[in-house]
Amino acid sequence: MVTTSFTPVTSLVGGAMIGLAAVLLMWATGRIAGVSGIAVRLFPPYEDREFAGRLAFVAGLVVAPVLVWLVTGSLPTQTIAAGPAVLIIGGLLTGFGSVWGSGCTSGHGVCGLSRLSVRSLVATMTFMAAGMATVFVMRHWS
Amino acid sequence: MAILVQFAIGLIFGMGLIVSGMSNPAKVLNFLDVGGIPAGTWDASLAFVMAGAVAVTFIGFRRVLKLARPFFADRFYLPTRRDIDPRIVTGPAIFGIGWGLAGFCPGPALTALGYGSVSAFIFVAAMCAGMLLARFTAHLPSLTRFVAPADPLET
Numbered sequence: 001m002v003t004t005s006f007t008p009v010t011s012l013v014g015g016a017m018i019g020l021a022a023v024l025l026m027w028a029t030g031r032i033a034g035v036s037g038i039a040v041r042l043f044p045p046y047e048d049r050e051f052a053g054r055l056a057f058v059a060g061l062v063v064a065p066v067l068v069w070l071v072t073g074s075l076p077t078q079t080i081a082a083g084p085a086v087l088i089i090g091g092l093l094t095g096f097g098s099v100w101g102s103g104c105t106s107g108h109g110v111c112g113l114s115r116l117s118v119r120s121l122v123a124t125m126t127f128m129a130a131g132m133a134t135v136f137v138m139r140h141w142s
Numbered sequence: 143m144a145i146l147v148q149f150a151i152g153l154i155f156g157m158g159l160i161v162s163g164m165s166n167p168a169k170v171l172n173f174l175d176v177g178g179i180p181a182g183t184w185d186a187s188l189a190f191v192m193a194g195a196v197a198v199t200f201i202g203f204r205r206v207l208k209l210a211r212p213f214f215a216d217r218f219y220l221p222t223r224r225d226i227d228p229r230i231v232t233g234p235a236i237f238g239i240g241w242g243l244a245g246f247c248p249g250p251a252l253t254a255l256g257y258g259s260v261s262a263f264i265f266v267a268a269m270c271a272g273m274l275l276a277r278f279t280a281h282l283p284s285l286t287r288f289v290a291p292a293d294p295l296e297t
Contacts, residue, residue, distance in 0.1 A: 002168040004185045011187040014162020015194025021155035022195070023202030028147050030212030031219050033155065035249040040273040053148040058252055060152020065256035067153060068160050076160055078254060079168035080261040082244045091251075091265040093240030095272025098248055100280065101233015102221075105247040106155075108234070109192060114199035115220070122226055123234040128174075130238025135174040138242070 001139065002079045022111055029053060034107020035061070036098035097127075144214040156253045162191040165253045167245025174242055233276075240272075 022033040029050070038054045041047070069075045082090060098104035101123055103112065108127075112120020156165075163169040172178065172185035211217055241247050246254065246265050254262035 001172075001183070003183050004163070004166070004169045004172050004187075006185055007163055007187045008190045011162045011164075011190035012194040014158045014160070014164065015191035015196075016198045017154055017158030017161060018164075018191070019158075019195040019198025019202065021151050021158060022199045023206060024151045024154065025148070026203060026212070026218070027206045027209070028144065028151065028213050028215075030215040030217060032221065033151075035247075035252065036273065039248055039252065039270070040277055043270070043274055043277075052145050056145045056149040057152035057155075060149045060154075061156040061159075061249065061252040062256045063149075064153050064156025064253055065160060065165075068157055075257065076163070076166065077168075078166045078257055078259065080245070080254070080259060081168060081171075082261065082265075084261075084264055086243050087261055087265045088268045090240045090244030090246065091268025092272040092275075093236050093243065094247065094251070094265075095240075095269035095274075096276045097233050097235065097237025097240060097272075099233070099273045099276035100229055101235075101237060102230065104237060104249070105241075106249050110195045110199055111203075112221075113196050114203050117221065117224075119221075119223060119226060119230050123230055126231050126234035127238035127241060130235045131174045131242040132176050134239045134242025135171055136177045139175055140177040 002081065018106070018110060019114075022106070022114075025057070026111075032107055032111045033057075034103045034111060036095075036104040037102070037107055040095075040099050101127075147214070155249065156256070158195075159250050159253045162194070163187050164191050165250040165257075167250075170245040170247075170250070171242070174245075 025031060025033040038057055041054055065075055103123060108120040108123040113124060159165045169185055169187060172183060173188040175184060178184040244265055251262060251266050251269060255266055
């Protein structure tokens with residue numbers, strides 16, 4: 001296990017940037033900044049004509065580290081401890097569950113809670129609890 | 143123009159994920175590890191990410207939604223469902239297990255692609271497969287009888 005340091009200030013600032021992006025997307029396109037919803041709609045069948053905009057948003061997410069690296073000359077550490085098997089199982093569950101439950105951390109956690117949606121509150125409490133339970137089992141039961 | 147703006151918004155979102163530490167799975171897992179509180183390894187940072195994001199979005203949405211329409215669209219597309227169906231619990235429960243296993247949720251996983259990490263590519267490929275499987279399953283005739291006719295992908 002890799003220990004990480006408590007970073008309240010940068011986390012608050014970064015969180016505010018995520019919030020700003022969610023507000024800007026609502027202002028520009030009138031849509032919820034839910035990454036799982038945006039990502040799954042990149043695949044056919046298409047229900048509307050927003051494909052290019054969604055692709056541009058996802059491209060922005062992917063290019064962001066490059067921009068941070070160009071501006072600051074370095075990138076914050078990223079430690080991925082999981083091996084290929086855990087990554088595949090984790091990825092499958094994350095993808096399936098987020099679409100099955102109509103949203104992930106951004107759609108339910110950020111946008112939904114901000115709209116005082118009860119469905120999103122239920123979803124957010126559930127994935128937080130499931131995430132905590134999973135880490136507990138993985139780290140403290142084995 | 144609208145496309146360029148959405149690219150810029152994605153950039154801001156992604157930079158927020160990086161600056162906040164959300165894009166680092168080790169930090170996410172240490173936040174979810176409440177069992178680490180006695181040992182002092184619990185990292186409470188992500189609660190601050192959530193607080194910052196929700197505070198800005200809460201205030202921002204109230205202002206934006208007072209506008210007659212979005213800048214590049216005819217109307218606002220807001221989720222309308224209010225019912226607590228089984229899927230609003232089972233979906234997040236499954237997602238939460240995946241999140242707790244690898245430390246990635248969808249946004250940070252996509253941003254991690256830009257780090258050029260092979261692990262992120264493996265995770266994102268599996269995640270896309272899972273997403274498509276969920277969408278396919280949701281549209282199976284045997285299931286749609288039990289699901290409300292609203293958009294199954296709506297937040």
